[in-house]
Amino acid sequence: MVKIVECVPNFSEGRRPEVINEIVRAIQSVPGVAVLDVEADADHNRSVVTFVGEPAACLEAAFAGCAAAARLINMEEHRGSHPRIGATDVIPFVPVKNVTMAECVELAARLGRRIAEELGIPVYLYGEAARRPERKSLPNIRRGQYEGLKSEIARPERHPDFGPPRLHPTAGATCVGARPFLIAY
Numbered sequence: 001m002v003k004i005v006e007c008v009p010n011f012s013e014g015r016r017p018e019v020i021n022e023i024v025r026a027i028q029s030v031p032g033v034a035v036l037d038v039e040a041d042a043d044h045n046r047s048v049v050t051f052v053g054e055p056a057a058c059l060e061a062a063f064a065g066c067a068a069a070a071r072l073i074n075m076e077e078h079r080g081s082h083p084r085i086g087a088t089d090v091i092p093f094v095p096v097k098n099v100t101m102a103e104c105v106e107l108a109a110r111l112g113r114r115i116a117e118e119l120g121i122p123v124y125l126y127g128e129a130a131r132r133p134e135r136k137s138l139p140n141i142r143r144g145q146y147e148g149l150k151s152e153i154a155r156p157e158r159h160p161d162f163g164p165p166r167l168h169p170t171a172g173a174t175c176v177g178a179r180p181f182l183i184a185y
Contacts, residue, residue: 045080
């Protein structure tokens with residue numbers, strides 16, 4: 001029985017095609033993952049990559065994309081109109097076929113812990129993966145955006161779920177979660 005998960009990470013870069021392409025190549029480098037769409041928005045300075053695959057492959061591809069973004073995007077220089085807290089702003093897992101929401105929640109927790117431990121980026125769990133009710137909603141986590149979170153992350157109520165209570169010096173913080181399909185327009 002084949003299991004399929006969709007992953008739709010949002011990266012804080014929509015103006016430099018060479019950076020977007022390198023992040024996409026990192027995701028595509030993982031066997032068993034198919035990139036379905038890449039949408040870059042220069043005004044928001046944000047890119048959304050949609051890919052699918054088996055759960056383990058999607059976790060690896062999401063990590064590879066996040067690691068590339070952390071290397072290539074400096075949040076100290078980032079400007080854009082979309083709310084954001086990090087180079088990889090959000091990584092949602094969506095159950096597609098023979099996968100439960102609970103399995104996507106577990107994927108989110110595993111990826112969040114790995115990002116914090118291996119990349120030193122603080123991670124907030126959101127959506128169905130949220131461990132606190134106020135963190136189900138992304139706007140609650142993004143309150144104050146990258147600039148505001150710099151000082152607020154030290155407050156106990158704003159501590160991340162994984163990682164240190166301080167932003168990564170260039171990559172900021174990341175939200176990882178599980179959710180149903182979302183149609184954005």
